[in-house]
Amino acid sequence: MPAITLENITDAVINHGDKGKTNPRLHEIYSSLVKHLHAFQREVNLTTEELEIGRQFLFKLATPNQDFPNGEIHLMTDCLGISEVSILLEDNKNHGTTEMNVEGPLFIEGLPERANGALVGEIGANDKPLFVTNKFQDKHGKPLANAIVDVWQPNGDGFYFVQRDYLPKWNFYGRFHTDASGNLNFATVVPGDYPVPTSGPTGSMLQQLGRHGYRAAHIHYIVRATGHDDFTTMMYFNHSPYVDSDTIFSVKDFRVDIVKHDNAAELKARGLDKPFYTLEYTFVIP
Ligand SMILES: [Fe+2]
Known part of the structure; x- marks a missing residue:
């Protein structure tokens, strides 16, 4: 040499x-x-001094903290857009299908089974009830019957149940099965926007760059259908103020609108005493 x-x-x-x-x-x-x-x-x-700052930063990223028992390496790859670049590269093959997305750190194995149509969590005083109508089909329009659909989301305040002791176990987490026509309905609440935890090194980086740490409101899905690879995605809400500046850069075209219902007869029919919302979306699974 x-x-x-x-x-x-x-x-x-x-x-x-x-x-x-x-x-x-x-x-x-x-x-x-x-x-x-x-x-x-x-x-x-x-400089060598800056390199040492970088080494210390990586060390802190890998060190477990209060919000991340496995450290923040995953969060950092999300906030640098690295996770999303790999999703975009992989999803490039799936033309005409619903967009893939990252799983995120808050999927938990062992989701409770819930009946098609069930309420997936506890509706809090400030929550907005939401009725979701989904259909699941392949790219030829064939319904995906009896597919397993895992759904998880935060409550209206933006908290997943694992993040707050006062929230019931499995709040807004559930495993559903589509019916024979590939349909799935469930009752939930409009999920809140939430910041990624910013008490650690990732948060200090965001702060020093003048970046906010918010994720646009979304619901997570994993779809497991016979003859298809497991499909992970996130459904984003157009009304979120962060939909165009999500801190992990994962909002693409998969965005939905919710429709408000406040007519007395409709509220009575649903047994509700406050306005509710509905949304419909058909998933096309690659
Ligand atoms: Fe999430």
């Missing part, structure tokens, strides 16, 4: 080894990562 210089160090690192003989894909990813990281250092003229 010749004497190392600023000009040859990148190639020296990439070629140090069997050049992908043991693991070609790893070497491909590694080579590109090294190339881009070195280019970044050259571009910003990164």
Whole structure:
């Protein structure tokens, strides 16, 4: 190996080894990562002091904290748009189908089974009741009968049940099955916008960049239908003030409108004493 210089160090690192003989894909990813990281250092003229700040930052990201028992690496990849870039690359193949999206950190295994049509959580005093009508079909329009549909969302204040002790277990989490025609209805509340937890290193980065930490209101879905890969997505609400500035950059075209109902006869028919909302959406599963 010749004497190392600023000009040859990148190639020296990439070629140090069997050049992908043991693991070609790893070497491909590694080579590109090294190339881009070195280019970044050259571009910003990164000092050793700044590099040390970066090391300490990565250490803090990996350290468990109050909001993230596994640390904040996942959250940071979301807030840097890295998670979304991989989703966009993968979803590129699924033309004409509902958009994929990230699962997020608050999916929990063991969701309780709920009957088609059931209420999925407790309607709080400030919550707006919402009746969801969904249909699930493949890209040829064939209904997906008896598909398993996992649904989870925060309450109207933007809290998932695991984030607040006063919320009942499994509040607004449920596993449904579509009927023979691929239909699923459930009763819920309009989910609140919520900030990602900002007490840790990710939050301090957002603050120093003048970025807000809000996610636009959404409902999470995972659809498991025979003959299809498991499909994960998020349904966003157009009325959210954060729909065009979501902090993890995952809002694309899958946005829905809710319709308000405040007519006395309709309220009576639903047994409600406050206005309610409805939405309809047909999922096309790749
Ligand atoms: Fe979420």
